[in-house]
Amino acid sequence: MERLLTQLTKIHQIGEKASNDLRACIKQTILPKNEMLITEGRVCRHLYFMEAGSLRGFYYQDGKEITHWFGFENDFVTSFYSFITGQPSVENIQLMDGAILWAISKESLTEMMDKHHELERLVRLAYERYYIRLEERYVNAHFKTAAERYEQLVEHAPHIIERVPLGYIASYLGVSQETLSRVRSRF
Numbered sequence: 001m002e003r004l005l006t007q008l009t010k011i012h013q014i015g016e017k018a019s020n021d022l023r024a025c026i027k028q029t030i031l032p033k034n035e036m037l038i039t040e041g042r043v044c045r046h047l048y049f050m051e052a053g054s055l056r057g058f059y060y061q062d063g064k065e066i067t068h069w070f071g072f073e074n075d076f077v078t079s080f081y082s083f084i085t086g087q088p089s090v091e092n093i094q095l096m097d098g099a100i101l102w103a104i105s106k107e108s109l110t111e112m113m114d115k116h117h118e119l120e121r122l123v124r125l126a127y128e129r130y131y132i133r134l135e136e137r138y139v140n141a142h143f144k145t146a147a148e149r150y151e152q153l154v155e156h157a158p159h160i161i162e163r164v165p166l167g168y169i170a171s172y173l174g175v176s177q178e179t180l181s182r183v184r185s186r187f
Contacts, residue, residue, distance in 0.1 A: 007074050011126055027104075033095055040089050043086060053097045055096055
């Protein structure tokens with residue numbers, strides 16, 4: 001819990017009363033490797049903070065899994081579309097390692113933001129960070145070559161290369177494993 005509060009204060013300072021109220025409504029969840037955190041077709045009712053572990057978000061397209069993001073320690077993870085709208089998720093989120101997560105329900109988060117305006121600002125700033133990452137991902141996928149996408153991944157997120165199976169990385173970059181092997185051989 002303390003790691004979560006430390007990460008929150010890196011985004012925006014929160015007071016002791018807000019911290020104490022958060023402690024009361026956030027619950028620890030421990031899940032094993034390969035467990036599905038979120039499955040398409042179900043409504044995602046929680047926002048999670050990942051204390052330990054790793055996971056991936058993916059869609060099914062024509063019977064294939066298409067990985068579109070990864071989450072690691074100190075990340076906030078959820079199916080944002082489902083969490084915000086209350087509609088069924090269109091993505092799946094699967095643990096790649098066993099994980100320790102801290103969960104807060106949509107209702108509790110809304111109540112906390114109504115009660116503590118510094119939490120409302122904190123959540124807005126966290127959503128802004130998420131949006132920026134989403135836009136960067138969109139630009140990479142549509143305007144950069146496979147080699148450029150891989151080079152950027154190596155430069156900005158080497159932990160992904162070290163921790164994620166190559167098949168998931170290839171899917172994330174939008175290339176086959178064979179193409180990824182050719183790209184990697186040039187580096």
